[in-house]
Amino acid sequence: MFLTIQLADLTNTESVQLVSVFFSVLSVSYSFTTHYRRKKSEAMGSFQLGTALYFLHTLCLVVSRLLAFVLFAYYFPPGKWHYAASAVVYHVVVMAVMHGVMMRQSLFK
Numbered sequence: 001m002f003l004t005i006q007l008a009d010l011t012n013t014e015s016v017q018l019v020s021v022f023f024s025v026l027s028v029s030y031s032f033t034t035h036y037r038r039k040k041s042e043a044m045g046s047f048q049l050g051t052a053l054y055f056l057h058t059l060c061l062v063v064s065r066l067l068a069f070v071l072f073a074y075y076f077p078p079g080k081w082h083y084a085a086s087a088v089v090y091h092v093v094v095m096a097v098m099h100g101v102m103m104r105q106s107l108f109k
Contacts (some may be wrong), residue, residue: 025066029059 033055073084 025059025062029055029062032058032062 033051036054036058037051069084069088072087073081076083
C-alpha cells in the first residue's frame with residue numbers, strides 16, 4: 001500500500017505532521033551536505049554526482065537513526081515518553097564525554 005497525500009487532506013493534523021517530518025528530514029540531510037561541502041572548501045567542485053550521493057548517504061543515516069529512536073520509544077508503555085527522552089539525554093552525555101576523551105588523546109600524540 002502506497003502512502004498518498006492529497007492537498008484536500010492537509011487540514012488533517014496527521015497529514016500536516018507527516019509533511020512536516022518529511023521536510024525536516026530532507027532539510028537536516030541538506031544542511032549536513034552543505035556543511036560538508038563548505039568544510040571541504042568546495043573541493044568537490046562542480047561534481048554534482050558526488051554531492052547527490054553524499055546527500056543520499058546522509059538521508060539514509062538520518063532516516064535510520066530516526067527509525068531506531070521510534071522503535072526504541074515504542075518499547076516503553078504509552079504515556080511514558082520521559083523514559084525514552086531520559087535515555088536519549090543519557091546517550092548524548094556519554095557520547096559527548098567519550099568524544100572529549102578521544103579528542104584529547106588524539107591532540108597529545
